[in-house]
Amino acid sequence: MKFKFACVVLVISIFLVSCAAPVTRNIQIDNRAMRIEEQKQMEIALLSLIKNERRLDSVAYSLFAGAASMCGNKTRFVSGIQAANIYLFHEDMRPAAKRLYGMGDHPGVLYVSRNSPAEKSGIQIGDLILSINGKPVPAGKSAVTDFGAMFNKVSRHSGKVKIRARRKGKNLTFVLRPEKACDYGYGVVNHDMVNAFADGKNIFVTVGMMRFVDDDNELALVVSHELAHNVMEHMSKKRRNSMFGSIFDVIAGGYGVNTGGLFGNIGANVYSKEFEAEADYVGLYVMAQSGQKIDQAPYFWRRMAAANPGGIKTNHSASHPATPQRFLALEKTVHEVERKKKLGRPLKPEMKKNH
Numbered sequence: 001m002k003f004k005f006a007c008v009v010l011v012i013s014i015f016l017v018s019c020a021a022p023v024t025r026n027i028q029i030d031n032r033a034m035r036i037e038e039q040k041q042m043e044i045a046l047l048s049l050i051k052n053e054r055r056l057d058s059v060a061y062s063l064f065a066g067a068a069s070m071c072g073n074k075t076r077f078v079s080g081i082q083a084a085n086i087y088l089f090h091e092d093m094r095p096a097a098k099r100l101y102g103m104g105d106h107p108g109v110l111y112v113s114r115n116s117p118a119e120k121s122g123i124q125i126g127d128l129i130l131s132i133n134g135k136p137v138p139a140g141k142s143a144v145t146d147f148g149a150m151f152n153k154v155s156r157h158s159g160k161v162k163i164r165a166r167r168k169g170k171n172l173t174f175v176l177r178p179e180k181a182c183d184y185g186y187g188v189v190n191h192d193m194v195n196a197f198a199d200g201k202n203i204f205v206t207v208g209m210m211r212f213v214d215d216d217n218e219l220a221l222v223v224s225h226e227l228a229h230n231v232m233e234h235m236s237k238k239r240r241n242s243m244f245g246s247i248f249d250v251i252a253g254g255y256g257v258n259t260g261g262l263f264g265n266i267g268a269n270v271y272s273k274e275f276e277a278e279a280d281y282v283g284l285y286v287m288a289q290s291g292q293k294i295d296q297a298p299y300f301w302r303r304m305a306a307a308n309p310g311g312i313k314t315n316h317s318a319s320h321p322a323t324p325q326r327f328l329a330l331e332k333t334v335h336e337v338e339r340k341k342k343l344g345r346p347l348k349p350e351m352k353k354n355h
């Protein structure tokens with residue numbers, strides 16, 4: 001009897017063991033290899049983040065510069081040098097930023113914007129920025145912001161700016177002719193949803209949206225729509241209208257900051273239908289002023305609506321109405337802009353009589 005009981009227990013325990021764990025041999029990994037693997041993954045994550053930031057910049061830079069005349073006094077001088085130092089990266093990503101891009105205390109060139117004064121001057125990725133018109137550029141936590149402010153200040157007084165930079169142990173001088181651009185920031189948000197936002201100070205495009213757009217012209221349509229929200233001051237008007245507190249205010253800047261949870265909580269209809277219509281309208285003028293083609297705009301927004309049914313609250317078409325009115329208005333705007341181009345008229349949005 002005792003023997004029988006033992007057998008049953010044995011059978012049950014074998015059954016449990018075989019269900020609870022894999023039966024093949026474990027592969028042993030040592031801690032050092034594990035740490036190296038972690039770093040490898042961090043490098044891949046950082047490379048893809050910077051790839052997206054560069055792609056957004058290659059589209060946004062020229063739109064922000066092209067629309068400068070529409071931004072009134074909200075403009076600043078830009079060079080097209082996208083500077084960074086180690087403090088701009090999330091702590092976890094700093095070792096990878098050091099290894100991949102040589103990031104340290106001092107601001108260096110992370111990338112150069114397409115068709116910018118910096119590109120024309122010959123300054124390159126990896127160059128360490130030493131001084132602007134003889135004034136040393138500081139190192140440390142606020143160095144990148146300080147560099148932007150210094151460049152803007154110097155540019156206001158002079159049509160040419162001299163930048164000293166170090167490349168492979170040699171000091172070089174570059175002469176740049178600064179240009180004006182709308183004074184807003186832009187960045188990629190590491191989130192899969194297909195969306196983009198404007199908070200009055202910046203515009204944000206999600207990784208999901210970057211994947212959704214077929215080409216740079218479609219990305220430019222998204223960026224110019226969001227820029228138009230800022231140009232027309234929709235966020236401050238909305239606050240005035242509804243006392244809606246901005247969740248965007250708490251968004252942290254920098255690379256590798258996880259804003260996923262925050263963006264996930266954003267409901268539909270951040271802006272009213274009227275503001276959306278205005279962003280569509282003004283956005284196409286932003287495109288046209290920057291020399292971008294706009295004929296694909298109605299098709300793109302239709303494609304957006306078809307791919308993302310409005311029932312899903314956090315997608316772009318839910319916060320951007322998919323009404324027939326919207327697409328017909330877009331088509332009319334395309335015709336209006338094309339007509340002005342043909343007649344050589346200024347590419348300015350038509351304002352209501354009392355504005």
Ligand SMILES: [Zn+2]
Binds near residue numbers: 279
């Ligand atoms: Zn919008």
